[in-house]
Amino acid sequence: MTDSQSFNLNKWRKNFYLFLAGQFLSGITSMVVQYAIIWYLTRATGSATILSFATLLGMIPMVVLGPFVGPLIDRWNKKVLLIVTDVVVAIFAIVLxxxxxxxxxxxLWLVFVSLFVRSVAQTFQMPTIQSILPTMVPEKELTKVNGQLGAVQSANFIIAPALGAFLFSVIPMNFLILTDVLGAILGVGMLALVTIPHVVSEGESIHLLADSKFGLKKLVENKGLWYITIIGAVFTLIFMPAASLYPLMTMDYFNGTVGQAGLIEVVYSVGMLAGGAIIGIFGKWSDRMKPIFAAYTVIGITIGLSGFLPGTNRGFVYFVILNIFAGLATPFFNTLLMAMIQQSFEPKYLGRIMGVLNSLMSITGPVGLIFAGPLADKIGVEKIFILAGVGTLICGVITFLTPAARNYDKELNQKLAEKRAAKSDTSVDNQD
Structure with a gap:
């Protein structure tokens, strides 16, 4: 937390949980509509190419715009930015x-435009939320609240598919889309009651290219975080093909049904919810790199073993069990990394750094998706899971063998302790 924050420190929990509730309501309605649009495209076109294009539309803005939204986030009023993006998405929902x-x-063109606008809005919203958390909560609570935010996002992934499927079957699509408008009204209404402190960079002039380079420079200069980020991007490249092929793995390899494919999605999300809850409750590790190493290990083993399972009903049961543990481990990497980044840089720089970071972590996703289908057709979908598991374990080993990455959190905690001690000494001197 910065010294410039004007609201009562004792009220930060109420303020944060009001913000979290608004994000939950806005997020779940948005995801319900997102699922509905994908199901509509599936039913209306039956085209894998159309679905792949729709998926890429959801990723491209994060990759292309990510580095450039950071300077805007640092300089603009963050509450207004979150409200405006919610309103814009609601307007396009009404038009659609x-x-x-x-x-x-x-x-179809309007559906694609709507998907693109939703993705652009998310490209702004994600780093904005990530950059304001350090200004809303005490520094020592950052790991916990990131875990709680991750748990809320996981809960959205659990509830939205089931709620969306039910609403899709009973409500005409043109009315179902308006759910997004309801979510925007609730989210914006609650956000209006939230106190989001200003940071000193708000209102400064914006130089997109220079500011983006600055964000990249700050990240590169921090060697430990830079290595962790690059290895994490490689992990995304390796893991994304398997992640995109879960329905095919269930329905083709295990000869399952659409319901079983949905079950895997829910099971994985339940695991993520449990992982986020663990971080939210117990998230005060002295060395957060240890849980990250454990997450690499669990994900690598569970995903890799999935590729060795027999394509039978019994094999599918084991697949479900393995994915509970894979889901449980998934939040640890992003959540703990996010908390370390938030503690490593001043809030006034976080928008620029988060924009670059999110772009780097996302850029490998579309590349993995492009090669996923042809590679699976050639070697078999189960082999993709084996490759993803082995690749994940290798990423974990490389991270562990890189001293700057392995020791990063211990060194960060030492620096934070020294900073707090210096501030305490200054406070005592001022009182004298």
Whole structure:
């Protein structure tokens, strides 16, 4: 927390949990509509190419715009930014709903434009939320609240598919889309009651290219975090093909049903919820790199073993069990890394750094997706899981063997302790 924050420190929990509730309501309605749009495209076109294009639309803005949104986030009012992006998404939902009401089918181009706008909004919202958390909560609580935020996001992944499937079956699509408007109203209404402290960089002039380079420079200069980030990007490249092929693994390799494919998604998300809850409750490790190493190990073993399972009903049961543990381990990497980053840089720089970081972590996803289908067709979908598991374990080993990465959190905690001690000494001197 910065000294410039004006609200009562004793009220930070109420303020933060009000913010968290608003993000939950806004997030779950947005995801329900997102699932509904994908199911509509599946039913209307039956085209894998259309679905792949829709998936890429959701990733491209993060990759391309990520480094450039950071300077804007650092300089603009963050509450206004979150409200505006929610409102813009709601407006496009209304336009899409009207188009679907007036025509017998939704125009595909408008559906794609809507998906793209939603992705652009998320590209702004994610680093904005990440950059304001250190200004809303005490420094020692950052790991916990990141875990709680991760748990809320995981809960969205659990509830949204089931709720979306139910609503999709009973409500016409043109009215279901308006759920996003309801979520925006609730989210914006609660956000209006939240206190988000200003940081000193707000209102300064913006130089997109220079500011983006500055964000990258700050990240590169921090060798430990830079190595962790680059290895994490490689992990995303290796893991993304397997992640995108879960439905094919269930329905083709295990000869399962759509319901079983949905079950895997829910099971994995339940695991993520449990992992986020563990971090939220017990997240005060003295060395957060140890849980990250454990996460690499668990994910690598569970995903790798999935590729060796027999393509039978019994094999599918083991697949479900393995994915409970894989889901449990998944939040530890991003959540703990995010807390370390938030403690490593001043809040006024975080938007620029988060923009670059999110872009680096996302850029490998589309690359993995492009090669996932052809590679799976050639060697078998189960082999993709084996490759992902082995690759994940290698990433964990490389991180452990890199001293700057392995010792990063211990050194960071030492620096933070020295900083707190110096501040305490200064406070005592001022009182004298």
């Amino acid at each position: 709903s009207i188009a679907g009401t007036l025509a017998s089918e939704f125009p």
